[in-house]
Amino acid sequence: MGDVFKALADETRRAILDELALRDDQTLFEICSRLAMKHGLGSTRQAVSQHLDVLEEAGLVHSERRGRYKFHTLDTSPLAQIAERWPPKDTP
Amino acid sequence: MGDVFKALADETRRAILDELALRDDQTLFEICSRLAMKHGLGSTRQAVSQHLDVLEEAGLVHSERRGRYKFHTLDTSPLAQIAERWPPKDTP
């Protein structure tokens, strides 16, 4: 199991999570073009593919292959451990 | 303002946050010895000091100098933006 915190450390990966939060079941090329449009990121396909591997290793993204397409979905459940590890303090 | 996500990416820094979550107002040396005891981390004083700088830049740690001691306290409020950015999905 990968490291959720290290997966979140990269800005491009966070932008990918933003995109998947807006729309699930996106392919690699869809994510690439949306990153270029909305975020002005000129990331190559291979770069985004490696980022998706990291996110999937961390459990933040799940993928499913259908035909020649691979669809990616967001999974926010690993984020819960962050709030659990350092819970907010009581406001007096 | 530093990057909260990058601050969380390092395991030693997360251990420091763990220590401060247990006890606030710790000095640099206190944190060093507790890291060595409980977490088995042989980090030098300078390494821990630089980690504290990163955490303070990210707003996760506040420090106050009293005499020749510098006390560090935990601030979990920057963590809220994580849950806000990618909110948990509705469980149907």
Place this chain on the structure above:
DNA sequence: TTGACATGCAAGTAACCACTTGCCTATGCT
């Protein structure tokens, strides 16, 4: 004031990480 203690500063090093580059596999359409 002298010495011990707590911390700060800064340059150098080694490991890691994001990204590229080039080629390969597989699926679907005509």
Place this chain on the structure above:
DNA sequence: AGCATAGGCAAGTGGTTACTTGCATGTCAA
């Protein structure tokens, strides 16, 4: 079959980062 599309694999490169090393500053106690 032939070709275009979607994606995968792997080695190499540049920049970042964690850590070290050595010295300097500041505080307190005797």
